Amino acid sequence: MKTVTALCALLLGNAAMASSLVLYTNDFEDIIGDRFTADTGHEIEVIQMSGGNLLARIAAEANNPRWDVLLFDGVGSLYSMDQQGMFMRNLAPENEQYLTEQGRSLVPESRAWMPAGTTASCVLVYRTDLVSEPPATFADLTSSAFKGVIGQADPAVAAPAYPCVASLHYDMGMDAARQLYSGILDNDLRVFRTNGPTRRALSAGEISVAMLSSPNAYSMIQSGEPVEVVWPEAGAPSSSRGVAVQASTDKTDAAQAFVNWMLSPATQQFLTENGGADGLFLSPVEGVNPLSYGPPAEAVYRVAPAAWAAEHEAAIKSWFADQAVN
């Protein structure tokens, strides 16, 4: 009994510091905290979770939010949370002046979040040792040559996979995109839970072509795996990461300092160089040198408008899920 009491005391002693800024993120959790504190003097506690769990935790906390700042990949979800009044609006960080044209195009009208980086949510990646005639476009995936060997992350579960499907629907129109996906699904598309298992299946030769996020695709090349990336000429379906402040936070100064810090070229360079695969992103600010083995400089990123992505999310996900069932 004494042991249990002692353990209780020890555990209670480990309670989190309530005065620190609390960041919810699905990326960069290992490197962001110490650097932010060193640069700004503000203490920060970082909670990392997968995109789905993060959304669930934020929604479940809606009555009594425990987070102050959010770094999240997916503008559709950010828009939706903003519509529910979860974010502080009219952010005006000083470092906004460094935004590139692409970065400025991603700032929402409500100014409820600031862009923090863009990645392709799906590019075509194929095994050079298994595919003799590689696909050039997404439409090529309906060819019988790829029957049973194509893989993709589940848009109903993986955070970057919905922007991929949404972007294709936005660019092609709903009917044409559904026709394309019906063809790919009829070609026995393998739907994996997230990009990680999709990459592993491609690596193991279980599949020979994948619609994979660009960080996964280029880190496979970097690690010497026999794969090539096809970046669609018209641009790859893309996903944008945003940084937002909780509407009722009592740590406004520190939270806004975090947003400003995220837009600093020095921070962006730091995240690029130290983020591993997460560092393979298109920075929204000027003066950042991307990783040499990442996407080409001329690569075009196509992000579906946040409002459109949010409006059609339920319909697209439901349609995809119902079609994907055998």
Added chain:
Amino acid sequence: MMVRRFRRMRALKPDTLVGIAISLLLLILVAAPMGLVLAQAFFPGILQGDLAFSGISQLQELFQRRLWRVSLMNSLYLSSYTAIFGTLIGASLAIIRHQYPIKGATALDLCAWAMLIMPSFIIAQGWILFSIRDGIAAQWLGMPWVYDWVFSPQGLVAIMSFKNYPFAYLAVSAAMQWHVKEYQHAARLCGAGPMRTLLTVRLPLLLPAILSGMVLVFIDTLGDFGLPAALATTYRFPTLPYTIFTAMNQSPIRFDLAGVLSVYLMVILMAAVALYLWLLKRSRFDFLTAKAEAGFRSGRRVNKALSFVALAFVAIALGIPMGTSLMVSFIDQMNTGFTPGNLTLVHYQSVLQSGSLLREALGNSLQIALMAATASLLVSFLAAYLLTFSQFYLNGLINVICTMTLAVPGVILGVGFIFFWNHPLLFNLGLSLYGHPFILVLAGMAGAIPIAIRVLLGAMGQIPQSFMAAAALQGVSLPRRLVTILLPLTLAAFLSAGLASFGSSVFDLAVTSILHPPGYAVLPVVIDRMFLQGYYGLSTASTLVAATVTLGLIQATQLAVRNLFKQLFQVHSAEPPVNSLNIEVRHA
């Protein structure tokens, strides 16, 4: 006023007092958080104080949407077949282990514990790396057919059975602690052979334990997200937990849909528990008498055929997934294979070095698991006593509540915990535990109680009511009856229940992944992150280190308790007679 209330409390029967205390505890721990999730299906605004009823039309969606309909059928298929095969495996192995002298008995125990505490995703990953087209089976063993076998609904049933059989194994093992050999002698005197005696005397008496195990296998399979999600990608086999997960991945999030699907999980769960209770009520199983002995084995010569069966099973169920993980933990580059130049210890060095995240997380998780296991064991013991020996009017409810957390995915339970423990009412009273490590102890208890109580119920089902009633008539108080009669008779089950609670709490990923507080590393979250980032060497090394430490603690506790209470665990041999001590079960 206070004095009158106190007198009224004292006038209540001890069973009623215990029943009220356990009911209140379960209400706070399980029913309230889960109730808030289930209520979302009908009262979507309940957390905001809006009690507008949204109708029951959403319940019909299950039969309208193709994904939901298929998910329900897949879940029932998977759970039913896994319950049958998992129980068959678990009960057979337990009987082999405890009825006959075999080589590999310890390996069987370790295998059961390891499978029980291992997170689904590690088991799944081991099987995937073994079975894929360029995996070990196809490339090294020349068995490419393994791919088609594993990645099929039948393969999923087989692997789920290997994963969940320990529920049946431990329940039946615990129930075999006591043995009344006069029953067998009577059967043999009437001309029955050993097999007929086993089938017609021993097995029917073990039915409560077998059914307990079966209900657990069924329900745990029903609520498992990780293994089906990882293995089912090749043939698109969504189950209800996967579909619930997709409902919670929408923006805005659909807690109402998650609530509807959880209602269906609850209905299936309650049907399973009702069937279990109905089967138990049809006969009596309280077969222990004053002549009961602790343990029993037929003969002293090692049975070679059964030893081979036991060891072959361990080699497949544990050897394949964990052996594959072991290999991966020593490999530098996954795609280079298991060659001498590709072997490395760097993953182990990294995770074991001073100040590593794994060491911190393992320490935290062990502390939490110890507290969760101790508390849940106490609650489960009292709840199992109530269900077996008392007529408390809320027994049916206690039975269902004690099992419900097993049937719902951990993420749902986690959301329920946030709803409840983060509610402004509790927060303003200073009672909000959300954001504090202690919430993980409560979540661990909610997850561990279903396992502990089923193991205990199986063992208590064998004890006649008269044992406790006779002591009560002599004026023995309830605490003394529990400690001097019930506890010694169910000590093996008590130990199993406590250790199972401990092991499962250490690795409980789903609920900790959504509840973990800021600045507090916990083991499953750390391992899962390594795994998702593709650091397979680090994640497998971490898993094996953590599993070794956890299993080591479990084995050490088992040895210590068995050594401390030697008499209660003494194993006797049937023939020839040995110097056995008859354990006297005292009738008061």
